[in-house]
Amino acid sequence: MMSEPKRLHPAAVILNLSHTIIQTIKNIILPFFFVYIVDSNHTVRFYGAIALGVLxxxxxxxxxxxxxxxxYRIEDDEFRIEEGLFVTKKRYISIDRIQTMNTSAGVVQQIFKLVKLQIETAGGGKEAEAVLSAISVEEAERIKEAVFKKKAERHSIDTEEGLSEAKEAVPDAEPQVSYSMNAKELLMAASTSGGIGVIISAVFALISQLDEVLPMDWLFGKFSFLQHANIGIYAVLIFIGLFITWILSIAGMMFKYANFQIIKKEQELVISRGIIEKHQVTIPLRKIQAIKIKENIIRQLFGFATVSIVSAGGGGDSEKAEGASTILFPMIHKKKLPGMLRTFTPEYTVEENRRHLPQRALKRYLFRATIFSIFLIIPLCIFFQPWGYFSIVLLPIELFFGYLAYKDAAWVISGDRLQLTSRFIGRTTAIVLRKRMQVCKASQSYFQKKGKLYTLSTSVKSSSHMEELTVRDVGEEDTDFILNWYSYEKADG
Incomplete structure (x- = not known):
């Protein structure tokens, strides 16, 4: 076993340095930018340069x-790490607590043919419990094999079974089945993502920060001619800006999900993706708590959806979203989805024959969709005439989305599996096994009581929180049926 302490590859120095520099730049960029661009005092600039050199x-x-x-080393059924700049810190991680070991490779790792290994534990939170930032691929596989062998021994598995499990954990083993995202799906995922909002927010945040230390009047002066431009010019400039932002968003998503591949090996899924930064996540099937299928308006029109896994344990990889959700299919056509789920997650399959909400629930969905806008529209129409009347256009839009939310809300039970569908703007379908449900509850407000309706919700465990799945305004009889179905499992014990 790996009882002798080992160091990371020297490339870890570059990784440590780049990470530290980035964090330092975030803290000092505005003061130094002010000194070198705004302040003309050469003495201040000279000492500032010396300070930068020393830093x-x-x-x-x-x-x-x-x-x-x-x-790092493996000793006495523990993964042991010693680190510290001036004070040595020792961290011991029990082999039993290790859930997954994921690898990724950024630019530096790829140059030196290395990987970053992230060790994730049960209840480890959003960050990985331990990170080996620069080790060889062979070393990463040896660590995985050693951990699986130790886990086999700890659970009193005989020598033959332990060796078999260790071999199954080696990624070089022959895969049972695999899937790769094609170019059409990659383009659809990139062009319909929400990345454009992130880019726009980042630009506005940067401008707001620079405005505090730099006089922006000179910049505004360059574009003073726009003060006399007509609305058509503004429309063209806004369109060009949004188009450029959209292209940048597409490029970012394509780099992120290029070479996306899933390999199913016995009782685990190995998900890899990326060009500039390569990621690989391993998810044991037994750790899957739920499957979520998300469709925004545009993707739904074209028949595409994004599928993610809610898993227990882990959460340190950037592949994850929403805490402990890992993307299973970044983009897949709905016609292919049932077959792909049966192949990769056979316990979590989609049911098409869903049970919808009663007719009396419609008015509650329409009311919720419009109530807040009504309180906004009324004062706008009274105090900002005639332009305030344009706000009335919000009502038909919100009524439309309210109706869609009512129409899509549904549930279905198939054996030991519960499927819930709901919508806010996009539609979300959640599939959960009865044995994975931590709680199933029904709540009723005063107004729901009049219509004999309930809000049905269930929770599953993830790495850092409880993932709640909810459908509003379920009929009384349907609510009783679902609660009884769940309570029978509890009674069986």
Missing amino acids: FIWLVAASIIKWRKFS
């Missing part, structure tokens, strides 16, 4: 010390 030397030295002080 850089210190960061390099600290990165080297951090690399030298970091070691």
Whole structure:
């Protein structure tokens, strides 16, 4: 076994340094930008340059010390890490607590043919319990094999079974089945993603920060001619800006999900993706708590959906979203989805014959969709005439989405599986097994009581929180049926 302490590859110094520099730049970029661009005092600039030089030397030295002080080993059924810049810190992780070990490779790792290994534990939170930032691919496989062998021994599995399980954990084993996202699905995922909102938010955040330390009047002066431009010019400029942002969003998503592949090996899924930064996530099938199928308006029109896994344990990989959700299919056509789920997650399959809400629930969905806008529209129409009347256009839009939410809300029980569908703007379908449900409850407001309706919700466990799945305004008889179905499982014990 790996009882001798080992160090990371020297490339970890570069990784430590780049990470530290990025964090430092975030803290000092505005003051130094002000000094060098705005302040014309050459003395201040001279000493500022010296300070930057000293700071850089210190960061390099600290990165080297951090690399030298970091070691890892497997000993006494524990994964042991010693680290610390000046004070040595020891961290012991029980082999039994290790749930998954995922690998990724950024630009630096790829140059040196290395990987980053993230060790995730049960209840480890959003961050990985331990990260080995620069080790060889062979070393990563040896660590995985050693951990699986130790886990087999700890659970009193005989030698033959333990060796078999260890072999199954090796990624070089022959895969049972695999899936790769095609170019059409990748383009659809990129062009209909919500990344454009992130880019626009980042641009506005940067401008707001620069405005506090830099005089922006000179910039506005360059575009003073726009003060006399007509609305058509503004429309064209806005369109061009949004189009460029959309293209950047597409490029980012295509880099992120290029080479996306799923390999199913016995009782685990290995998901890999990326070009510039390669990621690989391993998910044991027994750790899957629920499957979520999401469709925004545009993707739904074209018949595509995104599928994610809610899993227990882990959460340190950027592949994950919403805490412990891992993307299973970034983009897949709905016609292919039932077959793909049967192949990769056979316990979680889609049921088409769903039970919808009673007719009396419609008015509640329409009311919820419009109530807040009504309180906004009325004062706008009274105090901002005649332009305030344009706000009335919000009502038919919200009524439309309210009706869609009512029409799509549904549930179905198939054996030991519950499927819930709901909508806010996009439609979400959640599939959960009865044995994975932590709780199933029905609540009723005063107004729901009059219509004999309930809000039905269930929760499943993820790494850092409880994932709640909810459908509003379910009929009384349907609610009783679902609660009885769940309570029978509890009675069986």
